[in-house]
Amino acid sequence: MVKTNRDKLIMQSIQGQIAHPTSIYPYRLKHDGTSHILPATGGITYNVQVGDPAIGWAGDHIEPGVSIKAKDEKANGALNLLACIGNEAKVVSGDAKGAKGFVTGIHGGIEHVMIYFKQEDLEKMSIDDQILIKAYGQGLAITDMPEIVLMNLDPDLLEKMNVKIAPDGYLEVPVVTEVPAYLMGSGLGAVTAAKGDYDIMTADPEANAKFGLDQLRFGDIVLLRDCDNTYGRGYLKGAVSIGVIIHSDCIKMGHGPGVTTIMSCKTTKIRGIKDPKANIARYMGVKG
Structure with missing residues (x-):
């Protein structure tokens, strides 16, 4: 813990x-x-x-x-x-x-x-x-990793997520999949990620299959590669953000499943650990 x-x-x-x-x-x-x-x-x-x-x-x-x-x-x-x-x-x-x-x-x-x-x-x-x-949760911080910005996350849920600091100093977070920055769409450029969400674009069937987007569930925890959500939403090489799938896929251009950010770092200090069961429904005890 x-x-x-x-x-x-x-x-x-x-x-x-x-x-x-x-x-x-x-x-x-x-x-x-x-x-x-x-x-x-x-x-x-x-x-x-x-x-x-x-x-x-x-x-x-x-x-x-x-x-x-x-x-x-x-x-x-x-x-x-x-x-x-x-x-x-x-x-x-x-x-x-x-x-x-x-x-x-x-x-x-x-x-x-x-x-x-x-x-x-x-x-x-x-x-x-x-x-x-x-x-309860805005202002939450990991004491030993001040470079990681937490937001939109209840401390009790964080404790259920099996998040660990690895021996090499990386924060390891269970995630269902990793999403590249080029698939992030509507919501980019927002001045803060401490409210709202932004969408994973799903108009490309090949990308959906490659990154498992066609299997996403509400509540899935995902890693956003090269996405800086520390003080807004944008692209930054090496940055890593973690978010939760909060709304369904969308038919509109530039839209798709919504992601509310729960943590972000401008460097690679967050490492995703693949886990198909990394979902808040399981952590909160409402689904297996």
Whole structure:
């Protein structure tokens, strides 16, 4: 187990409402030029959860489980900035009041926070139900490796991830696959990776097969090669970032499965250890 500053972190309440799906123009343009009408972001997604395949759905940017948003813009900014993957979430209004789950991702652009709840709890929920999150994790650091920037990650989840400092000084992190920088698309150039996500582009079938992108699941932990997410999102030779798959594949050009960053380093000091079971659903005990 790596040593962290978890005893110095602040745990704070943040809250949002289950967000209704939105639509203005009905068609979504696929990268091959065809137009489609598909479900997309928001709402309660009953049949897609963390641990399920992130590829192959008849949908676009599908968010697993429950999607929440605060109606006030500044409050929603804090909700998206402070929520960390693995944080405890609790329903505080409606028929499912008292049900508990956990944060599975933060989706930029639409500015949603996604949460896992048990199926029986989903059936009791409705749009605008209030969900409280115990935000805990921003500011997390590995004491012996200050060059690695952590973000969007609950300390309890970090402890479950089997992350180790190797004898040669590298941080070893179990990952499902490695993704090259040239496949990273929508979300590049953002001023911070401490909220939201960016997409792995999936318009190239050969690349999808080569890097196992066609097998990705919600909650998979992946390594992003030559991707500097320390203070924004961009290319830097030798940089390494680690992220979690948080939304589904997308049909739009430059888009694909979304990745919320949980750690990044400007050098090669993070080493990925291939593990097909490196998924937050398993670490959080909701799927094998």
